[in-house]
Amino acid sequence: MKESSPKKRKKVYPAISEVQLCKGTIAYLPLGSEEGLIVTGGYKYRNKYIVIVGITENEFVVGSLLINTKAHDATPELGACQFPLEQKDYPEILDYKSWLDCSQLFRIEKNKMLRHAQFCGSITEKDSSLLFSYLHESTMLSNREKKEFGL
Numbered sequence: 001m002k003e004s005s006p007k008k009r010k011k012v013y014p015a016i017s018e019v020q021l022c023k024g025t026i027a028y029l030p031l032g033s034e035e036g037l038i039v040t041g042g043y044k045y046r047n048k049y050i051v052i053v054g055i056t057e058n059e060f061v062v063g064s065l066l067i068n069t070k071a072h073d074a075t076p077e078l079g080a081c082q083f084p085l086e087q088k089d090y091p092e093i094l095d096y097k098s099w100l101d102c103s104q105l106f107r108i109e110k111n112k113m114l115r116h117a118q119f120c121g122s123i124t125e126k127d128s129s130l131l132f133s134y135l136h137e138s139t140m141l142s143n144r145e146k147k148e149f150g151l
Helices: 110-116 125-137 143-148
Strands: 025-032 045-055 061-068 082-085 098-109 118-122
Touching (some): 025 098, 045 098, 045 125, 061 110, 082 125
Antiparallel strands (some): 025 045, 025 118, 045 061, 061 098
């Protein structure tokens, strides 16, 4: 008799508030092609965990990085842009070690965040320190993007 694996429980988080739209916030929301995400399988959107890394001066657009379950390491350059997030540091969010993809900044309208995003928490102080130092030095993000989002 084949044993079935335990079902994952659906995680439910509270709606995000405007005060929670800040650097280091982890949010969960549907993203699509309008934000630059490539969605396959006939779906229009895909629910993704993101980390907010900045907000534009006019507070219209939120800059974020995607959290993925596997590192995107198709090239050495992409592999070098994967920031590890340990499950033990984020037990309410991550089911296993995950990766913050620092190769591409996603722009999300602030209004979309306030309508659809769920607040999951914040990255740890240690990860925040390492991440923002890394982003400041990154060659994958343009100087314009760094300035636009205060990196």
